[in-house]
Amino acid sequence: MPQTACPAAGTMFTPTGFSPHLAICSDADTEEEEGPRESPGPGAWPSDGPPITSASLDTLIQHLVPTTDYYPEKAYVFTFLLSARLFISPPELLARLCETCIKQQHLDQSPLDTAKVRKFGPKILQLLTEWTETFPTDFREEKMVGLFKDIIHRIAPCDEAYWKTLNQVLQTLNQKLAAITQGEESIVRVNTSSVSSISDKLVAFKAKPPPIQKDMLSICHDPYTLAQQLTHVELLALCGLMCGTVFLCPWQPCFSDQKKTTNLEAYVRWFNRLCYLVATEICMPAKKKQRAQVIEFFIDVARECFNIGNFNSLMAIISGMNMSPVSRLKKTWGKAKTAKFFILEHQMDPTGNFYNYRTALRGAAHRSQTANSNREKIVIPFFSLLIKDIYFLNEGCANRLPNGHVHFAKFVELARQVGEFMTWKQIECPFETDRSILHYLHTAPIFSEDGLYLASYESESPENQVEKDRWKALRYDRYQ
Numbered sequence: 001m002p003q004t005a006c007p008a009a010g011t012m013f014t015p016t017g018f019s020p021h022l023a024i025c026s027d028a029d030t031e032e033e034e035g036p037r038e039s040p041g042p043g044a045w046p047s048d049g050p051p052i053t054s055a056s057l058d059t060l061i062q063h064l065v066p067t068t069d070y071y072p073e074k075a076y077v078f079t080f081l082l083s084a085r086l087f088i089s090p091p092e093l094l095a096r097l098c099e100t101c102i103k104q105q106h107l108d109q110s111p112l113d114t115a116k117v118r119k120f121g122p123k124i125l126q127l128l129t130e131w132t133e134t135f136p137t138d139f140r141e142e143k144m145v146g147l148f149k150d151i152i153h154r155i156a157p158c159d160e161a162y163w164k165t166l167n168q169v170l171q172t173l174n175q176k177l178a179a180i181t182q183g184e185e186s187i188v189r190v191n192t193s194s195v196s197s198i199s200d201k202l203v204a205f206k207a208k209p210p211p212i213q214k215d216m217l218s219i220c221h222d223p224y225t226l227a228q229q230l231t232h233v234e235l236l237a238l239c240g241l242m243c244g245t246v247f248l249c250p251w252q253p254c255f256s257d258q259k260k261t262t263n264l265e266a267y268v269r270w271f272n273r274l275c276y277l278v279a280t281e282i283c284m285p286a287k288k289k290q291r292a293q294v295i296e297f298f299i300d301v302a303r304e305c306f307n308i309g310n311f312n313s314l315m316a317i318i319s320g321m322n323m324s325p326v327s328r329l330k331k332t333w334g335k336a337k338t339a340k341f342f343i344l345e346h347q348m349d350p351t352g353n354f355y356n357y358r359t360a361l362r363g364a365a366h367r368s369q370t371a372n373s374n375r376e377k378i379v380i381p382f383f384s385l386l387i388k389d390i391y392f393l394n395e396g397c398a399n400r401l402p403n404g405h406v407h408f409a410k411f412v413e414l415a416r417q418v419g420e421f422m423t424w425k426q427i428e429c430p431f432e433t434d435r436s437i438l439h440y441l442h443t444a445p446i447f448s449e450d451g452l453y454l455a456s457y458e459s460e461s462p463e464n465q466v467e468k469d470r471w472k473a474l475r476y477d478r479y480q
Contacts, residue, residue, distance in 0.1 A: 230441070292336040309378040311381055
């Protein structure tokens with residue numbers, strides 16, 4: 001199982017696209033904290049100071065609060081907003097943030113200090129805008145939007161432009177939430193169709209098969225086109241995972257929408273559906289030559305997925321072709337040209353904690369960073385392995401230290417991995433959609449595991465007693 005070492009104390013990690021310096025130091029040895037204050041603030045600490053490794057939750061919240069002459073670095077904002085929900089709900093965090101700002105800037109007094117508010121206003125707007133852009137699903141709660149509007153209402157008398165900016169931010173937020181909802185609905189469609197299976201009773205007597213379904217080659221005969229459509233499905237489904245907090249939900253008590261966890265599980269089920277769909281397509285044809293053609297077709301599709309940077313679909317196709325009902329078809333494989341398959345299989349070899357895959361992923365990530373077109377920016381990682389990496393990092397380190405402080409160094413590394421993934425999945429798919437192919441991918445019936453074995457035995461007879469016994473049991477069940 002892949003494991004990621006826990007970051008050592010004092011180690012600084014750099015999330016993708018973020019500044020390497022967090023101008024904050026630990027309050028491990030500080031005395032009891034004072035009330036909200038504007039000066040000296042966190043911005044008073046030198047940028048070359050030691051990186052934060054741990055601090056109390058109150059201190060971390062204080063460092064998030066902007067002032068007239070201080071704004072937290074983007075790396076800190078992302079890391080803290082990602083991890084804070086393990087300790088405090090987003091509405092409670094925003095309420096405390098707004099309360100501190102109101103006290104520090106005297107926004108509850110009249111008249112307001114116009115000059116001071118005009119320095120502070122753009123900073124609080126920037127912070128809340130970053131929040132809506134990075135973790136938009138937090139603002140599905142009306143309380144979050146209400147708190148946002150309230151703080152802007154307090155500073156708007158000093159500059160009416162704040163209202164205009166607020167409306168623009170909320171409009172963009174609504175568009176992003178609509179896209180996320182579309183992605184979530186896409187995942188639901190995939191999961192609904194994934195339970196559909198061909199009746200195992202219809203597998204037998206394939207010399208005279210009934211018209212059960214169309215096959216993939218009748219829908220799409222071009223491997224590159226199918227790889228493009230698989231990339232469409234992947235990127236759309238990832239929109240349902242828009243909030244990076246989805247990675248924290250399954251393993252920690254978290255003040256997050258349960259739907260995020262459901263979406264994560266649903267995306268994993270899409271991977272399983274694709275595996276079974278590939279296996280079904282290979283096992284369905286009655287003739288060996290046709291099965292060999294399907295194998296060669298999916299080998300080419302897998303190769304195109306690799307070239308695109310769609311590693312999740314690539315692994316699903318390879319996994320489907322390696323399922324026992326498929327791999328046992330020795331006569332069929334002997335008829336197919338498989339040299340390219342073994343090359344791809346080598347790239348996804350789990351040996352050395354998926355060393356070959358991780359090397360290829362780094363290459364795709366580098367290409368993405370230097371790309372001029374969206375086609376070259378696509379990076380869709382093998383999702384289950386990414387989840388396992390984050391799981392082991394999360395499980396391997398405590399969220400709090402013995403003194404009660406938040407283990408912030410851990411969350412900086414989590415933010416690096418999650419931040420990189422969030423950058424990848426925001427790429428717009430550059431390929432045109434083919435509705436007939438997408439419909440087939442979502443709705444084509446698939447065999448259950450028993451159905452795959454039955455179809456496999458009907459294609460190539462059992463070779464040993466174990467297979468003969470299983471075939472006998474499956475045939476018996478078929479007529480019950």
